[in-house]
Amino acid sequence: MPKGKTNQPIRHTAATVINTGQFICFTVLLVLVAVAVYLSPLTVAKIAVATILVFFAVFVGLLKMGLWYASTRYRYPDYEIPPESDPTLPHYLALVPMYREPDMVEPMVRGMAALRYPKKKLIVQLLVESRDRDPATRNAIDAVALPDFVSVVEVPDIKPYGKQRALNYGAHRAITEAHDLPRKERAGRLCVIYDAEDRPEPDQLLKAVGMFRAYDVIDSKVVCLQAQLEFSNQTSTWVSRLMWVEYLVHFGWVLPGMARLGLIPPLGGTSNHFRLTFLARVSIGVEQQPPGVRWAGIWDMFNVTEDADLAGALALHGFKIAMLDSVTKEVATTRVNTLIGQKSRWLKGYIQTGLIFTRTPIRMMSQMGPVRWFVYVMFLLGTPLSVLLSALSWVLTFVYFATRSQAIEQLFPALLLYLGVLLLVFGNFALFLQHVAAATKSEGFGTVKYMLLVISGIWPMLTVLSLAKACYELANPKLRHFWDKTEHGHDLHTLDEVAGLRRVAGSASVSAAIIPRDAREPARKPESA
Numbered sequence: 001m002p003k004g005k006t007n008q009p010i011r012h013t014a015a016t017v018i019n020t021g022q023f024i025c026f027t028v029l030l031v032l033v034a035v036a037v038y039l040s041p042l043t044v045a046k047i048a049v050a051t052i053l054v055f056f057a058v059f060v061g062l063l064k065m066g067l068w069y070a071s072t073r074y075r076y077p078d079y080e081i082p083p084e085s086d087p088t089l090p091h092y093l094a095l096v097p098m099y100r101e102p103d104m105v106e107p108m109v110r111g112m113a114a115l116r117y118p119k120k121k122l123i124v125q126l127l128v129e130s131r132d133r134d135p136a137t138r139n140a141i142d143a144v145a146l147p148d149f150v151s152v153v154e155v156p157d158i159k160p161y162g163k164q165r166a167l168n169y170g171a172h173r174a175i176t177e178a179h180d181l182p183r184k185e186r187a188g189r190l191c192v193i194y195d196a197e198d199r200p201e202p203d204q205l206l207k208a209v210g211m212f213r214a215y216d217v218i219d220s221k222v223v224c225l226q227a228q229l230e231f232s233n234q235t236s237t238w239v240s241r242l243m244w245v246e247y248l249v250h251f252g253w254v255l256p257g258m259a260r261l262g263l264i265p266p267l268g269g270t271s272n273h274f275r276l277t278f279l280a281r282v283s284i285g286v287e288q289q290p291p292g293v294r295w296a297g298i299w300d301m302f303n304v305t306e307d308a309d310l311a312g313a314l315a316l317h318g319f320k321i322a323m324l325d326s327v328t329k330e331v332a333t334t335r336v337n338t339l340i341g342q343k344s345r346w347l348k349g350y351i352q353t354g355l356i357f358t359r360t361p362i363r364m365m366s367q368m369g370p371v372r373w374f375v376y377v378m379f380l381l382g383t384p385l386s387v388l389l390s391a392l393s394w395v396l397t398f399v400y401f402a403t404r405s406q407a408i409e410q411l412f413p414a415l416l417l418y419l420g421v422l423l424l425v426f427g428n429f430a431l432f433l434q435h436v437a438a439a440t441k442s443e444g445f446g447t448v449k450y451m452l453l454v455i456s457g458i459w460p461m462l463t464v465l466s467l468a469k470a471c472y473e474l475a476n477p478k479l480r481h482f483w484d485k486t487e488h489g490h491d492l493h494t495l496d497e498v499a500g501l502r503r504v505a506g507s508a509s510v511s512a513a514i515i516p517r518d519a520r521e522p523a524r525k526p527e528s529a
Contacts, residue, residue: 009316009367011284012359014302014309014352014481017474019359042410049411052389053419059382060427063375067257068434074256076325079214081206084116090188092117092205093174093276094124096196097166099133100485102140104196111198113147117205124150125174127166130157158292162483163269164299164306167193172295175280189276197331198270200227204326208273211324223278224314225324226255227271231332234444239339240332241447242459247332248438256323264315264368264376266308266353271328282313302481303356305349312357312376315368333486336462341484343466347384348473354380384467391464394457397424428455 012019018026036044082089096108105126112124126146131138141152153173155166171191190208194200201207208225215222228251234244255265283296290301299306311321333339357364357377365373400408412420432455439447453459473479 009282009313010360010363011282011288011300011313011316012356013284013288013300014304014356015288015290017352017480018355022355022359045411046413046416049416049420052393053416053423055382055389056386056423056427057419059378059386060423060431063378063382064254064434065430067261068253070257070260071253074260074323076323077211077214077218079207079210079325081203081210082213084118084206089118089121089206089209090190091121091123092209093189093191094122094194095127095167095170095174095191096124096194097127097163097170098137098141098196099129099163099166100137100487101196102136105137105140105144108194108196108198109144109146109150111200112150112194114202115200115205116202119147119149122149122205123174125153125170126150127153127155127170129155129166133157156292158290160290160301160481160483162301162304162306162481164297164301164303167299167306168293168295168297168301171276171279171298175276191274191276191279193270193272194328195270195330199232199329200271201326201328204271204324204328205273207326208324211322212273212275215322219320221318221320222322223275223319224267224311224321225273226251226265226267226321227273227324227326227328228252229268229271229328229330230442232329233331233334234447236332237334238450238453239336240334241444241450242453243332243339244444245435245438245447245451248442249434252438252441253434258375259321259323262320262372264311264372265321265323266305266376266379267311267321269305269307270330271324271326272307272310273324278314278319282310282317282319300356303349303352304345304481304483305353308349308380309353309356312353312368315372315376316364318367338486340462340466340469342486343463344469344473345484345486347387347467348470350380350383351470351474384470387460387463387467390460393424 033044094112096112098104098108108126112122115122126141128134128137128141146152153170155169158165174189174191190205190212192205192208204227211225212222229247230251231240231244231247233240235241251268255268258265279298280296283298284300286294286296289295289297293301298310300309303309314321333342354377357373357380361373368376396408399405432451435451435454436448439445439451473482
């Protein structure tokens with residue numbers, strides 16, 4: 001923690017949406033607005049319009065376009081990729097949550113076996129649910145003879161369910177077991193999060209070790225590296241094409257731009273590489289955990305974007321996040337209904353996390369830095385807010401051109417009218433250009449024509465539906481912490497083709513991972529509570 005600060009960082013959870021202080025502030029604000037509307041409704045409406053326009057100018061013009069420019073100035077540190085034979089390589093823990101993913105078991109094991117890292121120092125934990133909750137996945141695992149470096153950890157059946165619960169239990173076990181290791185070896189352990197459908201580059205772990213070693217010299221506060229995520233099935237459907245471009249923008253420009261400016265990049269849900277000992281320092285206390293949990297949690301079990309929340313927690317403790325010079329391939333959803341569920345989870349989690357980091361704003365600003373805190377919160381809350389305000393702006397525009405309403409004209413004095421038109425035309429064009437540039441930069445020329453779905457309003461309309469679903473779930477106590485699972489299992493062939501696993505399928509390490517268990521050895525008993 002920086003010098004001069006004696007107050008210890010406090011992590012809040014998303015167990016409740018807002019606390020008492022926030023409720024009082026929101027109530028007072030609503031009362032003041034209601035009184036102002038009663039006294040002078042037109043003045044309040046003009047102020048509201050001006051505020052919305054200023055918000056868009058800051059959020060789109062300064063933040064998004066500024067991050068785009070800053071990303072072009074991002075540079076990886078000079079680092080060397082250590083050889084696989086390096087005896088000083090640290091132990092590496094890979095946590096892989098798996099729920100309702102029987103088709104992903106064999107591909108995942110092949111992907112982990114293809115990693116270039118000494119297997120005696122690699123520990124892959126498949127974090128699975130109890131057999132009663134997910135028998136198909138457990139049966140698929142039991143049907144495969146797992147290599148020695150892969151183990152099965154059964155996560156206790158405790159609510160709320162979700163990926164973060166599995167990660168907490170896996171990390172808890174790993175940290176507890178590491179107590180028997182020598183201090184130096186325990187301090188150097190690394191940890192990475194992978195989803196079941198992930199295919200990291202074979203040398204990704206070695207690259208992470210090399211970059212962490214470089215940061216040991218130039219900036220020891222860097223305790224997390226975020227790899228870039230890309231989709232391997234970008235041409236499957238129009239949905240996967242647009243998701244592919246969104247990922248290119250987010251992981252190729254937004255996160256590197258934030259890292260370049262010294263801000264807080266909200267982590268993606270996978271391919272985060274950590275120094276394991278530092279994760280334990282940002283844990284949420286046992287007293288804030290759900291009933292039945294007897295261990296501290298690194299990831300907030302009540303938050304459905306536990307990754308973005310963890311980024312803020314690291315910043316609270318003075319740690320930094322940098323980008324990793326490596327790519328992990330995933331498969332994008334190809335269906336609209338799954339897309340809405342996935343986006344609604346992200347938006348709901350952004351709202352949860354944004355509200356968490358505004359509960360004690362003065363304290364958090366002092367610990368994170370005012371600018372870093374402001375941009376972090378603005379990105380989290382501004383993302384869903386921009387979706388809502390953009391939809392309202394388009395509705396207002398269409399209504400005006402359809403009715404030529406005098407009431408709407410009164411809301412836009414000359415200055416606001418010019419600013420509104422400028423943002424409407426050039427703001428949307430800038431975002432459209434950003435998506436086109438992302439597609440063409442990554443040789444996705446065939447995807448450029450699909451960007452018309454963005455500017456035509458079809459893609460934004462799906463995002464609005466996702467936001468509506470997210471708000472409904474937040475308002476419903478039974479769905480507040482519901483993890484909308486994104487099903488995988490489609491386009492699996494694209495992952496093998498991209499990762500080159502078919503070319504190495506004859507190697508001993510890979511072929512041994514996919515031999516049916518009954519042809520080799522008895523099933524090993526899974527590790528559990």
